[in-house]
Amino acid sequence: MRLLIADDETDMTRALQVLLEHEQYTADTVSDGAAALDRALTRAYDGLILDIMMPKMDGLTVLCRLRENRVKTPVLLLTAKGQSEDIIAGLDQGADDYLAKPFDPGEFLARVRALTRRGAAQSVPVLTAGSLCFDRASQELSCNGACVCLNGREGALMELLLCRQGQILSPGQILEHIWGRRTDSGCGQTPAKDAKTKEEEAQLLWTYLSYLQKKLSAIGSDAAIVRRAGGIILDPAAARA
Secondary structure: OEEEEEOOOHHHHHHHHHHHHHOOOEEEEEOOHHHHHHHHHHOOOOEEEEEOOOOOOOHHHHHHHHHHOOOOOOEEEEEEOOOHHHHHHHHHOOOOEEEEEOOOHHHHHHHHHHHHHHHHHHOOOEEEEOOEEEEOOOOEEEEOOEEEEOOHHHHHHHHHHHHOOOOOEOHHHHHHHHOOOOOOOOOOOOOOOOHHHHHHHHHHHHHHHHHHHHHHHHOOOOOEEEEEOOEEEEEOOHHHO
């Protein structure tokens, strides 16, 4: 497995690289956030280890830019003690885990193992529900030979519904997952939204769900997006009912 370590503390970076390579990982290193973003956008990694405080671009901004570009590689944040606000912001923006410095090498390796396991679970290329298949790479939705391509938002919704099939998802949960981390500036915390904005977002969600259901029907899928008390659910056999 290949990992990327981004930290401007040279001794720390080298020590972590040696530790990981001893455990049969391949570890690349960079010393600033801009280089980390470039590497993570252009190369495939099984996990990213990002220090929050880095020159040129901090780790939280790197994380935010990656998630905006739909890079889902698992991220472990390295923080200084007392950076609770940064930890919260990082988790809200899509980090998978964090570790406060100084840390025990054994705990670091355990966190990396957990991180890469999650990454492997997320890397399933095709999601299914009955005869319905969704190819994550091509964004193609197919059923019994018929297929249709989804746009970015539709694909993200389909992926969420398939990964959580059998679970009722509230509109708020879906909005947070698909839209919630985006802001006007692209990074940072989502500002409080007034009632009109929330209503517009909810209407946008139902519009996308309606488009997605029409495409499910167009390819003859038995799966359907169904409203239930508390939210919506992807039912693999609802169209036959």
